[in-house]
Amino acid sequence: MSTQIMQILHEKFAYSSFRTGQREAIESVLDKKDTLVMLPTGSGKSLCYQLPTYLTDGVTLIISPLLSLMQDQVEQLHLRGEKRAVALNSLTSFSERKRIFRQIKQYKFIYTSPEMLQNQQVLEVLKKAHIQLFVVDEAHCISHWGTDFRPDYLALANIRKSLGSPTTMALTATATKQVRDEIIHFLGLDIKETNQIIESVDRKEIKFFVEICEGNKNEKLIEIVKKMTGAGIIYFTSKKMADEWANNLSNEYGLRASSYHSDLEADDKIKIQQQFLNNDLQIICATSAFGMGFNKKDIRFIIHYHLPSSPEMYLQEVGRASRDGKLGLAILLYQPGDEYIQQRFIETSLPSKEILTAVYKRKQTQLSESDAMVKLAYYFKETSINLNDALQAIEKRKKIKYQQLSFMMQYVYQEDCKRSYLLNYFCENKKSSLNECCSSCGLDQEELIAKLNKMTQSYKEEEARKRVLPWKEVYNNLYNNL
């Protein structure tokens, strides 16, 4: 088996060795063990399910949170010469869907959404397909989004069961012990039998800073951004602010900036990502909509204008910097009162007592079942025998969210090592004694920025060296100079 694995790695993926965790994950599912894999972003998680797919009969079903992610993965497989990959979602045309249904058994990789699996026709077809590996990509979404605004994520255990309980693999980059337990729970896996492959969430190359502002946050943001020459993301908690700042930075300060949030059309999202990748844009002013599945190697700074909802969110967003393994800067700008937005989100994102009561009393006339909040209420109804239990469960959820928020507040005011504090949340200890670690460890921001800018400069020079003039251009230049 071992030589077979290496052979596939070489032939299909053109790699000669594995990165940390990959081999273990692959061997685990080949051994038919349900597996939870937590590897840092950009460490090749898709290989963990793609490779074993080639060593088994049958189909691998991948549940993915975003349409763009599905399209991306399918495209990459196609480019690698794997034609037996397909995405089954709302973008699939009726005729295409019919064709997929007809030849379902011929595919090796089927990508779909949790919502799509609620469609009985889709499920019936998949039942016939002999799914041998059930994969949940970005599995923290089960816990984060499922319990929040995409309740269909919570139905995956039943789906999995009705597909004959295939070997299951959940992949994520950041999940606390609690979130990992929830993933296992909502997939209907046995916690003792599930093999967990966990790597550290620490990204040593990213340096943490917190700036506590007293009414001068805007000036502070400008001050920092003006110094930066490399690529960066500024995260906001409001779409409007993201738009305003993107305009402000480009019109007033001549920076190449654009905003990114859920109001954008899919085409524009792709366009902006592409421009950022090509360094046609230097700065993205984004809401939390930006980043999942996005892989730009040389992002040098991540600034948070608003307070993130949790340490997980913060590490996810910050983790988009420094994929090249070189230095990166993470700055959180905090102004007293910033936590109120998050508090409001907590208070309004769970079903109210009124909705819950209506659901329990089946007063369906006033309820639209497509409403995520109502669906979530139904979920609480299914899992709690009576209304009081459900209300208590909701209170418990709220409490967890408040704990996460208060952890971020403590992070802001933490005078000891910021990194250690974040790692503690993930039950990890800071391994090496990093002197150059964070603002609490006495790291100098100016010096770091100078280093980052130097790095960006050498990147640009390298790119310029690589850029050899195409012969046509050379010819035209010569011709024009005659």
Add this chain to the structure above:
DNA sequence: CGTCGTACCCCTACGGGTACGACGGTGCCGTAGT
């Protein structure tokens, strides 16, 4: 918290001031209607 929209007031006319309340974020799918 900060911002923005709306209702209301004043009391006669269209407009300015203010007080109060609402809102801020993440994505699938399907269906109605163009």
